[in-house]
Amino acid sequence: MAAPMEHFVPLVVFVSTLKVLLIPAYRSTDFEVHRNWLAITHSLPISKWYFEDTSEWTLDYPPFFAWFEFGLSQVAKFFDPGMLDVANLNYASPATVIFQRLSVIITDLVFIYAAKEYCLSLSKRTGRREYAQLLEKPHFLLAVLLVCNFGLILLDHIHFQYNGFLFGLMLLSITRITEGRNLEGAFWFAVLLNFKHIYLYVAPAYFIYLLRSYCFTRSNPDGGVQWTSLSPLRLVGLGGIVISVFAASFGPFIAMGQLPQVLTRLFPFKRGLCHSYWAPNFWALYNMLDKMASMTGERFNLLSDESLEKSQASMTGGLVQEFHHIFLPSVPAIATLVLTALTALPSLLHLWRYPSGPKGFLRCLVLCAYSSFMFGYHVHEKAILLVIIPLSLLAMESLKDAQVFLIGSTVGHYSLFPLLFTQNETPIKVCLMLAFTIFTFISTTNIHRYSAKSAFLLPRLPHLSPVESLYLLGLVPLFIYKNLIHGMVPALQRYEFLPLMLTSAYCALGVSYAWLKFNIITLGRGGGR
Numbered sequence: 001m002a003a004p005m006e007h008f009v010p011l012v013v014f015v016s017t018l019k020v021l022l023i024p025a026y027r028s029t030d031f032e033v034h035r036n037w038l039a040i041t042h043s044l045p046i047s048k049w050y051f052e053d054t055s056e057w058t059l060d061y062p063p064f065f066a067w068f069e070f071g072l073s074q075v076a077k078f079f080d081p082g083m084l085d086v087a088n089l090n091y092a093s094p095a096t097v098i099f100q101r102l103s104v105i106i107t108d109l110v111f112i113y114a115a116k117e118y119c120l121s122l123s124k125r126t127g128r129r130e131y132a133q134l135l136e137k138p139h140f141l142l143a144v145l146l147v148c149n150f151g152l153i154l155l156d157h158i159h160f161q162y163n164g165f166l167f168g169l170m171l172l173s174i175t176r177i178t179e180g181r182n183l184e185g186a187f188w189f190a191v192l193l194n195f196k197h198i199y200l201y202v203a204p205a206y207f208i209y210l211l212r213s214y215c216f217t218r219s220n221p222d223g224g225v226q227w228t229s230l231s232p233l234r235l236v237g238l239g240g241i242v243i244s245v246f247a248a249s250f251g252p253f254i255a256m257g258q259l260p261q262v263l264t265r266l267f268p269f270k271r272g273l274c275h276s277y278w279a280p281n282f283w284a285l286y287n288m289l290d291k292m293a294s295m296t297g298e299r300f301n302l303l304s305d306e307s308l309e310k311s312q313a314s315m316t317g318g319l320v321q322e323f324h325h326i327f328l329p330s331v332p333a334i335a336t337l338v339l340t341a342l343t344a345l346p347s348l349l350h351l352w353r354y355p356s357g358p359k360g361f362l363r364c365l366v367l368c369a370y371s372s373f374m375f376g377y378h379v380h381e382k383a384i385l386l387v388i389i390p391l392s393l394l395a396m397e398s399l400k401d402a403q404v405f406l407i408g409s410t411v412g413h414y415s416l417f418p419l420l421f422t423q424n425e426t427p428i429k430v431c432l433m434l435a436f437t438i439f440t441f442i443s444t445t446n447i448h449r450y451s452a453k454s455a456f457l458l459p460r461l462p463h464l465s466p467v468e469s470l471y472l473l474g475l476v477p478l479f480i481y482k483n484l485i486h487g488m489v490p491a492l493q494r495y496e497f498l499p500l501m502l503t504s505a506y507c508a509l510g511v512s513y514a515w516l517k518f519n520i521i522t523l524g525r526g527g528g529r
Helices: 008-021 030-043 063-076 094-107 109-126 138-147 150-160 163-178 182-193 197-215 232-255 259-266 282-299 305-313 333-353 357-375 381-395 399-414 423-447 466-473 475-488 498-523
Strands: none
Touching (some): 109 138, 150 381, 163 182, 182 197, 232 259, 357 381, 466 475
């Protein structure tokens, strides 16, 4: 391994050992989701993959992920063939658990490889700093932030999913674009979209950047594009790569006339505005306001019988379902799409006007992910990682970006806590998050210690204002209330929704603040250039 990454292997061994130790931990319903997909792709012909509905957890990822499950199933049969029977619902033999856990750990090697590639690229851009201590080297600190990311460990190795290798494909794509290898970057991103379509959120950033910086070869002195500089050869080459990947993915289903069925599975709109646990976004605040208004109306007998029934049904019970607001207007899916597009548009226009190289692209990617998280339809709380992980790349190179990262990472990761509601996992998630959060402050302090100038006299966390610091420290009493006080006070028991609502709303304030701050940094005078 190259000299700048001599400590990478011990880091990978350490985190992989931790993942193995988490094999017996709590598993969410996603464990059964992926077991069922193993069974579907192994036991049924391809023509039935997107029609099978014996289980409620039907196949709803793009075709490349279906083939990924098919490949895993070829190994799974040597562990326990029982897991590959479509009729064996909720099957979780010890061999099945070990296989599925190990499959996540092994496929994480894609993310680890991509992290190594990006850190090597960062090392070349920033210099090796051979004189510096290990905790002062940006490429090493970033390697730790990526490989040991708390959110990925919690979601993949406790909750159970395959986010690691998917983020690996995205990170590899970003790395290649950072290195100027735009066609490779486009290829890996097209592959990623055909594994999981949630990454469509950041596709506009790719489209604008590659069109502006690769297909158009010259700019005017004022920064505007020279329209006559469009290279047809580059445009055709770029389009050919993307179309080829999608043809390989969807081609068999188009040939069978099943494209409408596949798309129906990929884009269902019967799940409601919010996920079972509220993601900390604009809609969490919107829901909280509606819930508070409905509680006030119920207390003062201002609700009709029909509205009262809806209010008591509650949209905070942890179920994936459609619901209607009581006082505020209910939000249709099209409204969320419009809001997402409008809030992402300024960053896309800025990128078109000031391409400013890969760093400008990365900023736009973060803002596209952020807008979709803030205003998207049925957003999962785990989608915050689509913001945190690329933002960690920027945090190594800019103090202002590091400040946003510290807030967004801390609050965003805390908002994942409700996903692990079992008592046995509470010490694990608290200790892991504390360790990761402390390291984020140590790393950014070591990197930006010479550029940080503070006018604040009050006590505060590194790089943050006293108000920002007080807000982050407020997560501690929030945690104490949710896990201790609420259960100990009998009068609070009738408000089952309260801990979840407070967690989502409080975290939404921080996430929203970080989003506004990053917009100002990027879109302000000279921002992102």
